[in-house]
Amino acid sequence: MDPVLEITDLKVGVDTGRQVQSVLDGVSLKLTPGKTLGVVGESGCGKSMTALSTMGLLPDRFAVSGGSINLMGEDLLAAKPARMRELRGNAISMIFQEPMTALNPVLTVERQIAEVVELHQGKTGAEAREIALEMLRAVQIPSPEDRLAAYPHELSGGMRQRVMIAIALACRPKVIIADEPTTALDVTVQAQIFRLLRELQEQTETAIMLITHDLGAVAEMADEVAVLYAGKCVESGPVREILSNPSHPYTRGLMACTPRLRLGAAAASAAEEGLGEIPGMVPPLGRFPKACRFAPRCALADARCHAEAPPLVPAGPDHSALCWHTDKMEQVA
Amino acid sequence: MPPLVKRLASAIGLLVAVLVLNFLLIQMAPGDPVEVIVGEMGGASEELIARLRAEYGLDKPVIVQLGLYLSKVVTGDFGYSYYFNQPVLSLILQRLPATILLVVSSLMIAVVVGTLMGIYSARKPKGLLSHFVTIFSLVGYAAPVFWTGLMLLILFASVFPIFPVSGMQNVRGSETWIGAVLDVLHHLVLPSVTLASIYIATYSRLSRASMLDVLGSDYIRTARAKGLNERRVIFGHALRNGLIPVVTMVGLQFGQLFAGAVLVETVFNWPGLGRLAYESILRRDYPTILAILFFSAILVMVANILTDLAYGRIDPRIGGGRRKPSKPKGAAQ
Amino acid sequence: MTPLLDVQDLKVHFPLANGSTVHAVDGVSFQVNEGDSFGIVGESGSGKSTTAQALMRLVDPVAGSITLDKHDLGRLEGEALRSLRHMLQMVFQDPYSSLNPWLRAGQAVREPLDLMGLGPARGRDKRVDEMFRAVGLHPDAKRLFPHQFSGGQRQRLCIARAMVTEPRLIVCDEPVSALDVAIQAQILNLLKKLQAEKHLTYVFISHDLAVVQHLCTHVAVMYLGEFVETAPTQELFANAKHPYTWSLMAAALSPDDTTPSTERFTVTGEPPSPINPPKGCRFAGRCPFATDTCRAEKPPVKTFAEGHKVACHYAGELTPPLPELAAHAA
C-alpha cells in the first residue's frame, strides 16, 4: 500500500526577531489509507507544527524551511494558496483540541457542517442540509434532527467534538489530522470518541494522523507510531513493536513515566511499583543541544552522544531509532 | 419574555430616580420659582408672596412637594418656562426631533465608518491604511468637538461655502416637501460630521482590537482549515463575533453623544435640546434644564434597550439562541 | 483511632440567576487518617473540585460538617477560621495562575508565614530555604519571578508554599493534570517522598484513576455530587463493584493494553447537568444494568470487606465486565 501522505525531511523555523530558531529539524512521516499514525511527544517538541505545516496554516513568523509534504503525488509546499484552499477540508481536514472554542459560537451546527460541502462540492441549501443531518447520524449524536438548529454553547464537550468530526468527514477526505482530539474530554467520553474514529476509519478508509502526548491513546488508536522530541523524530515503527520493545531512551522513559492501572489480582503489587522519571525538561526553542538532543536527560549518554548526532539505526521490522545505544536498552529503567 | 419585562421595570426605576434627582436639584438651586416671579414683577407684598408660595406648595413638607412634583410630571406638566413663556413640555417636544436627527445620524456615521475602518485595518495590520486608521483615530479622539466644529465652520464658511453653517433650514423655507427635507439634510452635514468625528475614532479602535482578537481565536483557525478564503473567513465567521463589543459600546456611550450634541448644537446653532439646554442654563431656567435632563435620560434608556435587543440577535448565547423550544438531553456541562 | 479529617453529609449548592440551583456536592461523607492520602476521582461536573474548595472553605457548605482534628471547620467564620488556616493548605491545578506574578519565588513561599505570623521573622527565611531544598529547587532561585520558571518548577514552588506552615492536611486539586507526563511523574514522586519524610496527609483530587492508584491509600469515586464507591486503594482496584467505576476503569487508556476499544465495556452519553439531578440513582440514565428500581429509588450504601462502600441496588450481584476483575472475583 503506497502512502497517501508522505512527509520527508520537513524543516520549520520561527523568526523571533533576533534570529530564526529551528522548530522541526528534518521530520519524516508516512500515512497509509485506512491506517492511523500516532505522533507522540511532550508539549513543545513540534507535534502541532508538523500538522499545521501540512495544512499550510503555520502561525505568522513560523515558516517551512525545507523538505516536502506529498499528498497523493502532489507536493503541498509547492501548491499555490488557491490550490491549498481546495484541498483543505476536502482532501485533508483537521480536528482540534479544544471543542469548547473550535466551533463558531454564533452559527448553528447545520451551517458549520453544510458550509464545507457547499464550498467544495457545490451542494446547495437542501442537499447540504441533508448531508449535515447524515453526518450527525454518522457521528452517533443523539436525536440529530434537534441538533441541526442548535448553537455550540448548547452542546456538551463530547457532542461538539462529534460535530468537529462530522465537519472533517463531510467531504470524504483522504487524510484527517487530529491534534489531541480528546485531551479536553472526560475519560468515558474520550473512549467513545476513539471508538467512533476507529469505526469511521473502517468505513471510509481515511488515513488519520493522531497527535497526542498520551501513550495510552497511541496504544488504543494507532497502527504506526512516530515519537518526536525537540523537533526530531527519535523513533518510529509499528505500534506493537514500539510499545513492547521501545528502542530509544526517550520512548522508554515515557513508557516508565506513564502510570498504569493494575486491576484484579495485579492490584496487590501496585503499591510497591515505583514511577519512572525523566530528569530535567524539554529544552526551550533555540537551546537544542547540538549532538543528540536527548543527551542531557539520558541515562545512557556518553561522550559520543554529546559530541556527534546519532544516526537512524534499525531496531526491528520497519522500526528505527535515532540513538547510538539501541542495543543497551535493558539498562534503562 | 420575563427578561424584557425585568429590563423595562429597571428602566422605569432609573427614570423615577432621575426625577427624584431633578427634584433635589431644584431644592438646592438658589431661590425658588416664587422669587423668580417676584423678581420679574419687580417686588410684591408679603401677603402676595405667601399666597404664591402656598399656590406652589412650597410651604408643605419636602416629601409632599416631591409627591406633588412627580404627579405633575406624570401628567406631562414639567412646569412653565419664563424665558420662553410656554410650557416646558411643548418647548421640549419642539426641539426633540432636531436632536434625535443629529444624534442618530452622527452615531450611524461613527459606527459604520469607524467599524469599516477598524475591520479593514485588522485584516492588514501592517498595511498603509492600518497606520492611517491608527493616526486618524488618535486625532479624532484628541480634538475637542466644539473646536473641530469651529474649524469646519471656518473652512466651509469662507473657503468652500458649499454647506450651510448655521441653523436647520433656510430662512426662505422651500415649497415642496422634498425640498424641505433636502434642505434640512444639507444643514445637517456639518453638525453630524463634527459630532461623529470623536466617535469614529472610538469605534475604529474598538472594532480593530475586537477583530484582531477574533481573528486569533480557535474557530477562525477551524474556518481556515475548512478551506475558506480570507474574505469568507472575515465576513462569514469573524465579523459577527467582532461586532458584539461594538454593539455594547453603542449602548454604553449613547449618554456621551448627548454631551457632544450640546456643544455641536451651540456651534452650529442647531435648534435642538442641546442648544435649548445652553440657553436655559444661561438664564437659570431650572424647569427647562431639568426636563431636558429627564428626556435625554429617556432617550439613552431607549437606546440601551435597543442595543440589548440587537445584542441578543447577534449573540445566540444571550438571545436564547434557538427558535425551536426543545431543550436537548444532557445539556452542556 | 479518631480520624484526622471527618466529613459528614457535606452539601454545597450554588444558586443560579434563573432561580434553579446547582447541586455541586450533594451529601458526601468520608474520613481521612493521619499519614493517609485520600483520592477523590471523577469526571468534570462530578463536584470533586467543589469538595476540595469546601474543605478549604473557599466556598461555604450549605449542610454537613467538616471536622479537622476536633475543629469544626464547616461552621467557623472570620478570625476563628483564619487562625486555623495554617492546619490545612492547598496545591492548585494550573501552575501558571497559582503564583502571584509580582512576588519573587521566595516571597511567595514565605507569604503564609508572614500572613499568620508563624515563628520569629528571622527563622522564616531559613524555613523557606529548607522548603526550596525539600522540593528540589536551589535556594538561590528565591529571587527569581514566577515567569522565569517552567510549569513543573512552579508546581514545586506551590508545594513548598503549601508545606511551609507544617499543615496537618494538604488538599491537592488535580496538581499534575496541567503537566506533561514526564514532569507529572517527577511531581508525583516528589509528593510521595514528602509524605513519607514529613508524615503529610493528602486529600488528592484527580480525573485519572492510574495516578490515584499510584499515589493514594484510599479512593472515593464521585459522580454528580455523590460518592458512588469508596474503599482502600488495593480493595477498590481488586474488587470494584460499581458500574460507573467499571466504566472509568474500562475507559482508562494504558500503553500496554491489547484489547481494542471496540470490545471493551463502555457507557454511552455524558454526565447530566448537576442543575436538576435525576431522582433515584444518578447513574441510571447511562448504566447498562439499570432497572426501574434504579430509576425510582435512591440506592442504599452497602458495605463490603475492609470498609468497601458501594451505592448501588445490585452491588455485589453483578459480574464485572472487565476480565481482570471477573477473574479475581471468581
Add this chain to the structure above:
Amino acid sequence: MTETTSARTTAAPEATGPKPAHPALEFLRAFARNQSAIIGLILLAIVLGTTFLGPVFYDVDPYSMVDMPFVAPGGDYAPLGTDYLGRDMLAGIIEGGRATLAVGAAAAVISVVIGILIGSLAGYFGGWIDAALMKVTEFFQILPTLLLAMVLVTIFGATLVTITIAIGAVSWPQVARLARAEFMKIRKLDYVQAARTAGARDAYLIFRVILPAALPPLVVAAGLAVGAAILFEAGMSFLGLGDPNTMSWGLIIGQNRNYLLDAWWTVTLPGVAIFITVLAISLVGDGINDALNPKLRRR
C-alpha cells in the same frame, strides 16, 4: 493535559542562577521600544514645560492689552497675535494651560478614585453590594455627563473647585466598570485563592494582591480619564460655564468665538494646544497599554 509550552523558562535555576527579571523592568523595556509612546512623552513634556515654565521665559501679562485687537500672528508685539481685547495670545495660551491641566488632572483623580473604590468593592464582594453599586453606576451612565455637570455648576456656582468636582462626579462610571471587571477576573485566579487559604484578610487581598494586578489597565484608564477631563473642562469653559476670571484654553476659544471669521488664530491656536495635550496623553496611555499585554505588542 493542555499543551503548556514553557518557551520562556530559563535553564534549571540549580545551574548558575539567572538574574531576576522584575516584571516592572520588562514593562519599561517594552515601553521604551514603542516610538509613538516616546513621541507622546516628548509632546507631554513640551506642553508641561510651556505651561509651567512658560512665564519664566515669556513674562507677558495675559490679562493686559499689548496691542490693537485682532492683530495677526507675527506682529511685533505679540508673536501669536492678539485676541478680541488686544491681549497677547501666546501669554494667554501659557496662562490658560495651567488651569486646563490642573482641572483636567484633578477631575481625573476624583473620577479614578471614586471609580476604583466603587468598582473594586462591587467586583470583589459581588452579591447585593455589586447589584446596588452597579445600579448607581448605571444611573450615572444614563445621564448625559456634560448636561449634568452644567446643572451642577449653575447650582453651586462656577468656580474652579466646583467645575473639577462636577466633572469628576459625572465621569467615574467608566473607570468603575473597568475596575469591577478586573477585580472579578482576578479574584477568581488561583493565587488569590491561595493567599486567602494562607490566612490573608479581605483588606490584604484587595490592596496587596488584587489591586497591584489590576493596576496596569487602571493606569491606562486613568490616563484616558485625564484626556477626557481636559476636553470636558474645555467644553464647559467654551460654553461660558467655566470660572469666568481664570483664563483657560476653552475660555479663550469661547470668548473669541464670534470673531472667528476675521481672527481665525484666536480660535485655532488654543484648540491646537488642547489637541496636542490630549494626543500626547493618549499616545502615552496606548504605550503603557501595549507594553502591558505583549500579545498586542507583537501583532
